[in-house]
Amino acid sequence: MIPRSAISSLPRIASSKLLHPAHTARRNSRGFSTCKTTKTRQRIHFWILGTTFTLGIAIITPSSANIVSSEGFIATDELKQKSASKDSVLKAISVTEPAVNSQQAKPVDTANLENCAVYEYPDGNSDKPRLLILGSGWAATSLIKSITPGMYQILVLSPTNYFLFTPLLPEATTGTVEARSLMESMRAICLKKEAHYLEATAQDIDIERKQVIAQGRDGKPFRVPYDLCVVSVGATNQTFGVPGVNENALFLKTIADARKIRYQIGSNLEAAALPSVTDAEKRRLLSIVIAGGGPTGTEFAAEISDFVSSDVRRLFPELIDYVTITVVQAADHILNTMAAKLSAFAEYRFKRQNINLLTKTRVVAVEPSALVYKKREADPKAEPEKLPFGICVWATGIGMRDFTRKLHEKIQEQTHSKSLVVDNRLRILGADCLYAMGDCATIENPALLKLVMEHIRRTGQDKLTYEQFGHIAAHMIREYPAAAVHLERLGDLFTEYDFDKSGTLDVQEITAMLTEVDKQLTSLPQTAQVASQEGLYLAKTLNKLAAMPQSNIKNKTEEWRSAENTLAPFRYSHFGTFSYVGGETAVLDLEGGWGTGGLSVFWLWRGAYLSRQVSFRTRALLGLDWIKTAIFGRDVSRS
Structure with a gap:
């Protein structure tokens, strides 16, 4: 556990030393750092990173493990690109990432469902309840890692055969860390808990017969029976009906998204370096626009700023003055869910790094090479303005997946428009033997x-x-x-x-x-921290229920529910929210409006993320990536 005494010793946001100009690197006309990294600084970086790496491996405490970024959504939509030329470029990326929902899967032939295959649990004759877990994100992985082996016949069903550490996706877009360092095999996680895994997409559910209709990559449907089913399929990107988002913008939810962004950044830099390209086209190619000033958009902007200040300055010095980074935010401030002083500090840091902020701004449309927007204070009759871009990243909004929507429509008690409503024990309202957690669920507020x-x-x-x-x-x-x-x-x-x-x-x-x-009373945020705690809670609940002889879900549903009602309900504990704001500076938001930021919080942020890894393998890879980047810089080559 990270003691509060340690946190309280960190510098306060209001500290004059923290905001002193002497602590800001020398910058060029565009605001990006121009100071060279000396060998001495490289050695300092190496030893600090090495120490952090070692400490991170040693830290395996639940409390520190729960301090995570405020975003960790699991969503995998294939993106339509803006033109045939971009399609041909992006096809060169060897990425195939299936969707958790059914948007890209072939339609299931419902007429032949009775004749389709039925999954048989390996321990089929056992009296142990059949536990079906849909998803492989934060909530599902936390549940799997915390459940007692041998209590249930466990099957994990997900089209994504790995767990993804989503809070560090922005770092994967620039090569600060490699994509593989954020991924851990679901089969490896399941093996330790005597669980089984199938790479397939949940398409529909028969609540009365307790069966989920799934579909593998071969396009053939099959049925999976269950005694208990946990729905943790995450959420999809929400575009709010803004024209052109799916066609002309990139998202930042998956490894595939991060790889596409990284490839596009490299492509635009190489294209802008050609002598045949005009200055106006260079400015457009190197204009990066982020729609959304929440944690994801803010951290991505900060990461791009670091990349430009260090690697673009070093490898593309002639292009440094053409690069612009713009964050478009509908609210009054970025990071508006954090304490006001942290939001103000983040805006101050962005100003120092020459990241443009367009707050109180609504996106009207996303064209192939320009974002169309309108300021809140603008004359209603005024024409919207256009902001040219080479890359536009949509980092705001989440919505229901197809499977979640189908389940929602089958249950009369489900009235929430954006997610499944569960009670204080994570049971889906209006359905027996069904649980939901993570981004696809919201806990009912009591009246x-x-x-x-x-x-x-x-x-x-x-x-x-x-x-x-x-x-x-x-x-x-x-x-x-x-x-x-x-x-x-x-x-x-x-x-x-x-x-x-x-x-x-x-x-x-x-x-x-x-x-x-x-x-x-407000709903809990749909974050990695909440999802992880929900998974841990449900695992403890299921462990206790399995140990109660009077509660057998296979044939005594009422006894099971009665026993479950004797257990404590879910209670969320907020351990703090980190957000990286660039220049080796992070902010930490705690309960009660208390917060801090600076270099020390940056190292605390990295140490906490190392400790939060689901395996020693990813912990080692992540630490080594940070050391490699500090010594050699980011790799800008493309394959």
């Missing part, structure tokens, strides 16, 4: 006012004393941990809403108080 009013009607009380309301609040906190942050302030709340100072709350006062509390 506290409704719960308390039901208690008042049941007991016939029209007023509650402090002690009486305290008992009710304690019960609600146990059942609905999301409300704890508000109800644990019971003393302050009671005093604030006891308008007549009678020492009791009447129905009107209770209504006013809980209406305000209900408004403040």
Whole structure:
């Protein structure tokens, strides 16, 4: 565990030393660093990175493991490119990445499903429940790694046969780390837990018969029976109906996306270096536009800035003045989910690195070589402006996958438009034996006012004393941990809403108080940190249930649910959110509006990410990549 005392010793954002000009490298007219890396600095880099690498290997604690980037979505859509010429270029990349949903798979012939093959679990005659896990992302991998071997017959079904460490995808776009260093084989993970894996896509589900219809790469459907099914298929890219996004922009969700971006960056640099290219075309080719100022967009912009300051300056010195990086953000600030001072610090750093920010800006369309946008304060009658680009990366928004949508439509209780709603034990509302977690799910927020009013009607009380309301609040906190942050302030709340100072709350006062509390309850963010904790929680729950002799899901569903209700509900613990902002500087956002940033947070960020790797193999590869980049720079060659 990383102690708070260690974190508190880090420099505060407001520190004048942190923002002092002396701590900023000398820069050229475009704002990119022009100071040369000396051998002494290389040695310092080597030893610091080596020390961090060693410490990262030693750190294997749950607490530090939960400090992750605030984004970690699992999504794999094949992208349409802007022209036939770009198609031919990108086909040279030897990348084939199937989608988790069915958008690119052949349609399943539903008429012949009865005659299709049925998967047989290797231990088919066992009394152990059949546990089917759909997906191979953060939530699913956390569940697999934490479940006790031998308790269930486990099958993992996913078209992606590896776990991907998504928070470091921006580094893979420039070659700071290699793509393989972020990937770990699902078969290797499953082997340690006596689980089995199939590379296939979940297409549909028969809830009544407890069967999932899947399809492999051969295009032939088959059925997978289950006793328990965990849906963790992630989410897909959301374009919000903006014309041209799918055709003309790149995404940053998968290894395939990162490789395409890296290839395109190299292609544009080499094209811009040709003597036949005009200055205007050079500026367009080397204009990188990022739509979205959240953690993914911000970290990608920071990574590109580092790449330009070090490697482009060294290898393409004649092009350095043509490079521009622009972040387009609809909100007032980038990183707007973090503390305001961290957002302001990130914007300050971006200004120093000459990264252009277009905040309060809405994307109207994405054309083949220009992003069309409109400022919020602009005259409604004014024409939208255009921003030419060589590369446009769409880094905002997630939506339902086809499988999630089909499941959603089968259950009447599912009313959320963007994800599956689950209860506080991650059970899908309206369906037995089905769980959901990760980006495809959202935990139902309790209607506290409704719960308390039901208690008042049941007991016939029209007023509650402090002690009486305290008992009710304690019960609600146990059942609905999301409300704890508000109800644990019971003393302050009671005093604030006891308008007549009678020492009791009447129905009107209770209504006013809980209406305000209900408004403040928000859904958990769809992040890697949340998904990982959900997987760990569900694994612990399933381990406990399997050890209870009275709970056998194979033929006693009611007993299983009753036993499950005796276990503690899911409670999310926020361990902090990192975001890299360039120039070996990162920010860390903690609960209560507390945050810090700087070089020390950058090393803490890297150490935490090393410790968060799912295997010693990826931990070693990641550390070696960082050392290699510090000594030799990034590899800009293309194959």
